[in-house]
Amino acid sequence: MIGKIFGIGVGPGDPDLITVKALKILRKANLIAYPAPEDGDSLARSIAAKHFPKGCAELVIKTPMLTDRFPAFEVYERASNTISKAANDGKNVVILCEGDPFFYGSFMYLFSRLKVNHIVEVIPGVSSMMACSAVLEAPLASRNDVLTVLPATLTDDELEEKMKLSDSIVIIKIGRHFPRIKALLKKTGLIQNAQYIERATMQNEKIIDIEKVDETMTPYFSMILLHSRKRAWV
């Protein structure tokens, strides 16, 4: 018997924002794989760890941060080979993904390799975008709104052009780009509509007035949400 491979979204941070479906799959795992930074703990593991079956094998995938750099192919090749071998040995393998597996996650680099020879079932999760919207009490989109997700890594011209054509804007991957994004929001007159949040639904969640954000300390897990018509949905 060949084992099954699952990619499960564990949600944005609050361990209770995992789905019942993901939990059921997790409890039958023989091997649990998850990404971790090169020098730190895995967020995905910390979200789901209390549900791991006793004594379950684990595979830590030490992943370089992907803000600008092209992903490290070798890391994903090696992890895929390990996972593929485990499945061929009859093991159920569960790959943990922060938020939703297919929303800017590194899971797709494993998925693209594994799906060649395996059936990989993907369980969607609550994404960080929905978590930020809920915590900020800022509806993402309604009626005929256009919603655009913009990585802060784009150039100012690209960002401005795309922001003009959208009603609701979510800026992700902020990190060191924060000062540039803030200046752009001032220039376009959108800053009074913008809300900033870090680590939504995690224990150290912070909502900060965008004018008061420490520009030297903006973490990877931060987002800016704004609507061009401030709360037109009322």
Place this chain on the structure above:
Amino acid sequence: MIGKIFGIGVGPGDPDLITVKALKILRKANLIAYPAPEDGDSLARSIAAKHFPKGCAELVIKTPMLTDRFPAFEVYERASNTISKAANDGKNVVILCEGDPFFYGSFMYLFSRLKVNHIVEVIPGVSSMMACSAVLEAPLASRNDVLTVLPATLTDDELEEKMKLSDSIVIIKIGRHFPRIKALLKKTGLIQNAQYIERATMQNEKIIDIEKVDETMTPYFSMILLHSRKRAWV
């Protein structure tokens, strides 16, 4: 004691795609409110009904479909008043939302009224967009991709302009606009990248070759996903 009000995402259709957090809140409800079409059953109720506490009161909010029309304010006014009164009487009120509460949901019309006098806690859910992506095995976005959600109700010119500026495109609210959207995808050369899906994760889920979709029968719960660079993430 004033009761609490919650808006909870129940996920896209599969009852197991509800979160543990939403379940815990649901089980303590004294009144459960949910939208339903004027002449049919409530999808939100059908997703979550097996978790309703025994004998819990229910409030059906008969909602006109919102594809083009402005929402029926009276419906939301009346429902908000009922919910507000229940909370003032010490009841915990849970409002069910299909998918995620703030992603094109009608919940925000209740939220905007209730938050004036109440604390309303919003529990994010798995959105239909993430469910479609998972079922289609089509990653939404990666690295520096721009992701844009486009209601099919926009004009052809608006859609074309915004599609040109995006990497990953999700077209929602298709319904009777399907023939026009299909023609536009042909004109722009994007049709070979487009994937069509109906009712993702529901029992009657269907993935259909976009050329073979019955143009007279496209349901509200359908989406088209496409990436301008077909699977550039491999």
